[in-house]
Amino acid sequence: MFALHNGVTTLNCQPSVLPNQPGPGNPNYDITGITGVEVGSDTYVYFTDKGGRLSLWLMGTTQVVLVNPAVDTVRLRGIHALNQNVLLTAGGTVAGTGQRIRAYIGPTGAAGTTQIAEASSATVFANAVWMGATDKACAVGDKGSVWRWDGNATWASATAPVQGGDPVVDFSSVSMRYDKASQMNLVNDQCYMVDASSSGKLKRWTPHGWAKDVLLPAGANVPLRDIAMNPLGNEFWIVGDDSRVFHFPEP
Secondary structure, eight states: OBOOOOSOTTOOOOOBOOSSOOOTTOGGGOEEEEEEEEETTEEEEEEEETTSOEEEEETTSOOEEEEOOOTTSEEEEEEEESSSSOEEEEEEETTSOOEEEEEEETTTTEEEEEEEETTOOTTOOEEEEEEEETTEEEEEEGGGEEEEESSSSEEEEEEOOOOTTOOOOOEEEEEEEOOTTOTTOTTTTEEEEEEOSTTOOEEEEETTEEOOOBOOOTTOOSOEEEEEEOTTSSSEEEEETTTEEEEESOO
């Protein structure tokens, strides 16, 4: 199920479903990621789902499934794009060959190429991806796994440090700071990520290593599910369980 809203409180959000659904309650087709691209006066909205499908909804037309893998072979958990030249998706393979980060070309979904993630593991899925620029991106996944992309096919990997007796966590979402107007800005390439532990945390991974954890309000004592920010990184939102919403720079 998905809906569109343009910020007008009285707007009918036009709820709809993606095509070719197998029936109510089937978890394989739950939507896991969404990103939108504007081309002229048109808005292209791309979706990923648990069944590994990549779908497109061009506003005012019928939804189209662009990529439809064999049943129970692929899981997709996230997508992000800045334009239609490169769509990055994050997920994994059911057969146990590890994380799966792929690049597609929209609006056809053509030329899907699997990116190479260093230090791959059969037990680690990539859960989210975010593009800061057309050749800059970060992805996060299970067991504290993170990856960084510079436009090449290989993603450099790292693992978040564990402090004290804290357990290794599964990252749920990521966002990248990148000031396109100033490519030498020191904030560029910094990736912020949240995790789905019982008391979620916000971490920052810079090109030079891991920064000190970002302190969150006391109310952030729940699993955190998503983070998004503006390109400059001076305003961002975090959402978590129990309808928790955090907006910075508000206290």
